[in-house]
Amino acid sequence: MLTTKKFFLIIFFITFFLEFSSISEGAIIKKEVTNILYVVERYGAGANPSVKWKLSKNLLTEDISPLYTIGTNDINQNSFPNAKEALKTVNDNITPNLSSYVSSIARYLKDNKITYAKVDWIYSFYDQADNNTLKGVYLPLLIYSDGKLRNLGARIITIEPKILYYVYKSKATQNVPPEFGYPDGGILYKRILDLNFSFISETQVDTGGRYDPPIVPECETETDPDEGIKLLIQEVIKPEIEQHSNMIAILDYSRPVKPQDECNEEGDCEAKIYVNSFSRTFTIDNCHGINFYNNTGEIIYNLEYTTERYSIERDGNFTMTSQSTGYDIKTQSYGKTVTISDSSIDNSLIIDPFKTNKLYDYHSDSDPTVSCNSNYVNNLSCDKYMYSGSYCAQAPVITIVCNWVSICDELCSNSNQCCKSHQECVCQ
Numbered sequence: 001m002l003t004t005k006k007f008f009l010i011i012f013f014i015t016f017f018l019e020f021s022s023i024s025e026g027a028i029i030k031k032e033v034t035n036i037l038y039v040v041e042r043y044g045a046g047a048n049p050s051v052k053w054k055l056s057k058n059l060l061t062e063d064i065s066p067l068y069t070i071g072t073n074d075i076n077q078n079s080f081p082n083a084k085e086a087l088k089t090v091n092d093n094i095t096p097n098l099s100s101y102v103s104s105i106a107r108y109l110k111d112n113k114i115t116y117a118k119v120d121w122i123y124s125f126y127d128q129a130d131n132n133t134l135k136g137v138y139l140p141l142l143i144y145s146d147g148k149l150r151n152l153g154a155r156i157i158t159i160e161p162k163i164l165y166y167v168y169k170s171k172a173t174q175n176v177p178p179e180f181g182y183p184d185g186g187i188l189y190k191r192i193l194d195l196n197f198s199f200i201s202e203t204q205v206d207t208g209g210r211y212d213p214p215i216v217p218e219c220e221t222e223t224d225p226d227e228g229i230k231l232l233i234q235e236v237i238k239p240e241i242e243q244h245s246n247m248i249a250i251l252d253y254s255r256p257v258k259p260q261d262e263c264n265e266e267g268d269c270e271a272k273i274y275v276n277s278f279s280r281t282f283t284i285d286n287c288h289g290i291n292f293y294n295n296t297g298e299i300i301y302n303l304e305y306t307t308e309r310y311s312i313e314r315d316g317n318f319t320m321t322s323q324s325t326g327y328d329i330k331t332q333s334y335g336k337t338v339t340i341s342d343s344s345i346d347n348s349l350i351i352d353p354f355k356t357n358k359l360y361d362y363h364s365d366s367d368p369t370v371s372c373n374s375n376y377v378n379n380l381s382c383d384k385y386m387y388s389g390s391y392c393a394q395a396p397v398i399t400i401v402c403n404w405v406s407i408c409d410e411l412c413s414n415s416n417q418c419c420k421s422h423q424e425c426v427c428q
Contacts, residue, residue, distance in 0.1 A: 036311055036321050037109065037117035040195045041070055044124035045078035046134060052196065055114070056309065056321045061197055068104045070121050073097055082129035083156045090123060090137045090154050098141075102149050109145035115319070117143045118248060120161060120195055136160065140247050152247060162200065163193040164240055164249035168232060171209030174258035175271060176301050180330050181257050185209065188236070213255065229253055229310065229318065238316045251310040251318070260302040260327060270366070270381060272302035275353050276331075277387045277394040282345045285402045287425035291340040293359075295351045297395070298331045300386075347397050350385075352377050362394060402427035 038054040038061065051069045054061040073093045080086040105117050119141040126132040138157045142150040171186030172178075186209040192200045211232040214223045224230075229251070237249050259271040276298050283292040305326040310318045336351040338359065348361045360377045362385045382392040405426040408418035 035112075035114045036319075037105075037114050039066070039105075039117055039119040041119070041121045042124070043072050043075070043122070044136070045126055047122075047124050054197065056311075067108060068101055070094065070098070070101050070119070072123065075123065077125070079126035079128055079132065083127050083135060086123075086125050086127070086135070086137050087154055087156055090139065094121070094139065095151070095154065098149070098151070102141075102143050103147065105143045106145055106147040109143070115145055117141075119143060122157075122160065133158070142247065161195065161246060162244065163195065163197065164237070164244060164246055165191040165193050166232075166237060166249065166251045167191070168207075168211055168251065169254035170212040170228070170256040171207075172212045172215050172256050174215055174256040175273075176257055176259060176303060177332055180301065180303060182254060186212070188232075190236075190240075215256065233312055233316050233318060237312050238314070241312070241314050247314060249312045251312055253308050253310060255306045255308070258304055260304045270379075270384070273380065273384060274300040274302075275350075275362070275380070275385050275394075276300055277350070277385070280350070280395045280397045281400060282340070282397050283400045283402060283427065284343060285425075285427075287402050287404050291343065292337055293340050293345055293351065294335070294337045295353065296333075296335045297353060298333045299353055301330050301332070303328045303330060345397055345399075350394055354378060363392070400427050 036056045038056070040050075040052045042048070042050050049072075051066045053064045053066045055064050075089060075093055080089065105119075109115065109117060119139075121139040121141070123137045125135060125137070127135050136157045137154055138161060139154040140152045140161075142152070144150075167189040169182040169185050169187070171181065173181040186207050188205045188207050188211065189202060190205065191202045194200060211228040213225050213228045216222050232251070232253075237251065241247075241249050259273050261269040262272045263269040277295065278297045279295070281292075281294045283294070285291060305328070307324050307326075308320050309322045311321050312318045334353045336353065336357060338351055338357050346361070348363055349359045350362050352358045352360065356377070358377055362380075363382050365376050366379045366381045385392060385394055387393040387395050402425050404423045406418075406421050407424050408421045410420040411417065412419040
């Protein structure tokens with residue numbers, strides 16, 4: 001249940017993550033962690049010319065001052081004879097002049113350690129051939145820090161593109177009680193935002209935890225931790241990107257709530273869970289010939305909540321753009337009683353406060369260099385056991401003995417002797 005694990009200490013705010021193989025022929029690949037620059041340029045009829053830059057940061061988008069623009073290259077008309085003419089004008093005036101803009105953006109991305117920029121360029125116009133309907137020429141671009149350009153091609157739009165934004169929190173928990181998980185775990189929130197990241201609408205789907213990552217049982221071979229994300233992309237996000245003709249979608253994915261890890265300089269890690277003992281009572285019941293051992297206390301969980309933001313492309317490939325980790329402390333009370341055949345109890349023995357009723361010595365319940373060993377009940381080091389503020393300690397064992405005692409109900413007349421009595425089992 002509670003394991004130690006060994007890894008080299010990693011600073012993990014926007015860090016490592018390697019590529020994983022896909023789970024099907026869809027070739028869904030997780031790319032290295034990155035930041036994204038979002039650019040929106042608007043021109044033409046009914047629009048105030050504007051250029052906005054946003055940078056993804058810590059699950060948020062931060063407005064920053066734009067340094068470069070595509071502009072209009074002297075396109076200044078508000079109407080065109082038809083949509084085909086508008087599209088030709090953009091292709092003739094904008095597309096051939098993108099190279100210097102792309103070079104400037106790529107240099108900015110490289111200097112600021114941003115992997116790519118998503119650019120939405122929109123020119124609004126009235127289509128004279130369609131009753132002066134307001135339309136737009138939409139040019140979406142992806143520009144990478146190495147100077148590579150993905151030009152998805154200018155197209156005519158009648159509705160402005162939207163941002164597909166998904167939020168999913170895992171329903172399951174990992175090595176902590178289920179009640180400490182997210183109250184809305186397993187709910188998929190499907191939100192639509194405008195290009196300025198303003199909220200438009202939302203729908204909710206109760207998935208029952210379908211897109212959780214696999215929870216690997218202790219001492220078993222690990223599986224792909226991104227299995228749930230890949231399934232969500234395959235079943236929901238990728239089809240909806242294609243349905244809405246979007247370039248990318250955004251996913252905020254919360255991993256299962258788990259205990260914090262506490263690591264030493266050698267990289268040996270242990271779950272940050274404490275067993276705080278309140279009382280231990282050993283009852284020798286001579287009345288019924290059964291001895292009882294009772295333990296009470298609380299388990300203190302130092303919880304970790306990790307949320308990752310991903311950018312998902314049309315082909316299903318996904319890139320982590322930021323990661324946020326929060327912490328909390330919650331407790332769970334316990335009271336355990338077992339029968340003991342012996343007439344005494346070793347002061348070092350406690351009842352497993354977690355899932356079993358095993359007796360074990362809390363002084364020797366772990367080996368920090370071994371992650372899986374059936375000789376340990378919970379694999380918690382001694383300093384994770386507490387009593388009254390002291391570590392590597394549990395409440396003293398209080399012994400109670402129960403015996404049959406004759407209780408006098410009535411004294412005989414003219415005598416101090418008891419005439420009527422009954423037996424009671426008295427414990428003290």
